[in-house]
Each structure stands twice: as structure tokens, then as C-alpha cells.
Amino acid sequence: MYDVIILGAGTAGMTAALYTNRAGLSTLIVEQELYGGQIINTPEIENYPALPGVSGFDFVQNLYQQAVEAFQTEFVFGTLTSFDFQGDVKKITIGDQTYESKTVIIASGAKHKKIGCAGEETFQGKGVSYCATCDGAFFKGKEVAVVGGGNTALQDAKYLSRYCSRVYLIHRRDQFRAAQIEVEDALSRDNIMPVYDSVVEEIQGEQTVSSLKIKNVKNGTESILPVNGVFVAVGLNPQTELFRDSIAVDENGYFDAEEDCKTNLPGVFVAGDARRKPLRQLITAAADGAVSAEMAREYLDSRNEKEK
Ligand code: NAP
Secondary structure, three states, rough: OOEEEEEEOOOHHHHHHHHHHHOOOOOEEEEEOOHHHHHHHHOOOOOOOOOOOOOOHHHHHHHHHHHHHOOOOOEEEEEEEEEEEOOOOEEEEEOEEEEEEEEEEEOEEEEOOOOOOOOOOOEEOOOOOOOOOHHHHHHHOOEEEOOOOHHHHHHHHHHHHHHOOEEEOOOOOOOOOOOHHHHHHHHHHOOOOEEEEEEEEEEEEEEOEEEEEEOOOOOOOOEEEOOOOEEEOEEEEEEOOHHOOOOEEEEEOOOOOEEEOOOOOOOEEEEOOOOOOOOOOHHHHHHHHHHHHHHHHHHHHHHHHHOO
16 A cells, blocks of 8 residues: 555656655656656657756656655556546556555646548658658758647747758748747748748658648648648547546646646645646646645545554
């Protein structure tokens, strides 16, 4: 019986582990893919206090060492097959193994959205990518497009502009959603070309991507943009599906929990990008990790008091 099971080993989950470990709570972390979460793909973190320029990869390695290895935290890789969070004893099952705990922190994060246009599935891994830092180097000297207008799209475009001869930045409106500083920086680069008011209708090619059919949403004009790669950065889907029958979510599918990270189920907390919040960044993920761990500790203390 663990004090805490943490589901997800991104920034929120690992920060939660740092705090639960330091509070002396027995902790199990469960991760279904690689530890690190979304930040691992960020080439350079520019807005985390006091760590200018650190790479996402280094950030993740440091956090893993600090929060997981240093405390010899139990870590299980696997996909949840079932769970029961209703009673005082929380249960999760992974394969044929069931784990029990007194509290749970869900830090399941969010995943990339798809455009949903023709050719997107067909050319995935053949010119369509959701990770500029993973795949950018394959497009050295080539022309590529980034789709989206948020911080991810602008940062991806900047990253790709180092390798690629030209980067088209295709956005469905004429104003970017990203922070002004990102926009100014990206648009100041000679080889980043914004394509406003436009959506991708089709990703075309033979074996690999060779062009995009795009449509101007204001005047309806269609055109063909010759590119070898397209990087999709159109936002995130919260990873909450599995839990929606028992834990409240908002209209966009994010866990409906306030800053205290408490859910409608006693002893169950949520942290990071999967939670409803005004700003999804590294710093707010780390903050949620800390708060959720502290709330779990408080919950355990109050339970211990009652049992005395
Ligand atoms: P986002 O902020 O939700 O932006 C998604 C962008 O994609 C928007 O510009 C949106 O257009 C566009 N879009 C959505 N669906 C589309 C579709 N079907 N076709 C075409 N375009 C579509 O997502 P994000 O950039 O991935 O960022 C996610 C969160 O992480 C945000 O909170 C962001 O601030 C944060 N983040 C922060 C940093 C940082 O360093 N500060 C870096 C990366 C991400 P509209 O604008 O018209 O809605």
C-alpha cells in the first residue's frame, strides 16, 4: 500500500514525486511511454525562471535524477487497464498487476491534436511530423511548413529555420495566438514566411510529402505550396478520456479542478496540462506537481488524525 501513486512522469508528475518523496511519503510513479512529457521536445526553454537556454532534454534528465533516482522511487512503465478510485483504498491495474495506494495524483498531460485533413494519416512519418525537434534535422536545406499560430508553432518555425531553406507558417487567422516576443522573433527571420488566413486542405505526395493544398479562408482561393515536410502544431488534447466517468472534466475535456488540484473524489488530485487552467507552461506544470503533492500530504495527515 503506497501513500501516493502518481500517474504520468512529465514535469507535473515528477515534480509531485519530488515533493512526496521529500515529505517521506511512499511513492509509485506509473508512466506509459517515456518519462519527461512534452518538454523533452523543446530545444531551448526560454521562460523558466533562472534556467535560460536549458534544453528540454537536459531539464527532464535533471528532474528525473532529482525527483526519481535520488529517492529510488519505484517506477513502473505500463498502460492502465483498470482503476478504482472511489474508496479509501485506490487501486490501479497494469497488465496482471494491481497496485494500491491511499492517494492518487493524475498528471496524464496532453497530446498533439491533428489537423484532420486528407493525407495527414497517410504521410505521418513520411513528411508529416508533430515534433520539430525530433524530425527537423531530416529536412536540412528543404522547404517545410508549420501549421498553427500558438507558441508551439512559432517556436517550431524558429527551430526549423535553422535547418530548412524556407519555413511557411500557416495560420488560420491573421493574428497569432503566441506571445508577442515569439511572434516578433520568428517573423524577423528571413526564411520564415507567414501564410495568414489559410488552412491546409490536403497533404499531397507520392511516397513522401511534396506539396500542400491550402485554402485562403477569407477569399476562398486555393493554392498549392510545394514543401517536403509539414509540422503540425495546432494544440493539445488533454489525456483524460479514461477517467471521465468518475472524475469531472470541463467542456474541453480538461480535469475540472481548481488551483488546489483537488478533484470530486477524495484523495484524488490532478496536476499539469490535463487540468483546467489559464496557462499551460512548464512553470504551471511544476507548480501543480508541488501543490498536488502537498494536498495529498494534507489529506493523508487528516486521515491519520481521524484514525487515531
Ligand atoms: P495553442 O496555444 O492551443 O495553439 C494552437 C494553434 O493552432 C492556435 O493558433 C489555433 O488557431 C491553431 N489551430 C487549432 N486547431 C486548428 C486546426 N484544426 N487547423 C488549423 N489551426 C488550428 O497550442 P500550442 O501552441 O500547442 O500550445 C499549447 C499550450 O502550451 C499553450 O498554453 C501554450 O502557451 C503553451 N506553450 C508555451 C510555450 C512557451 O515556451 N511559452 C511553448 C509551447 C507551448 P487559433 O489561434 O485560431 O485558435
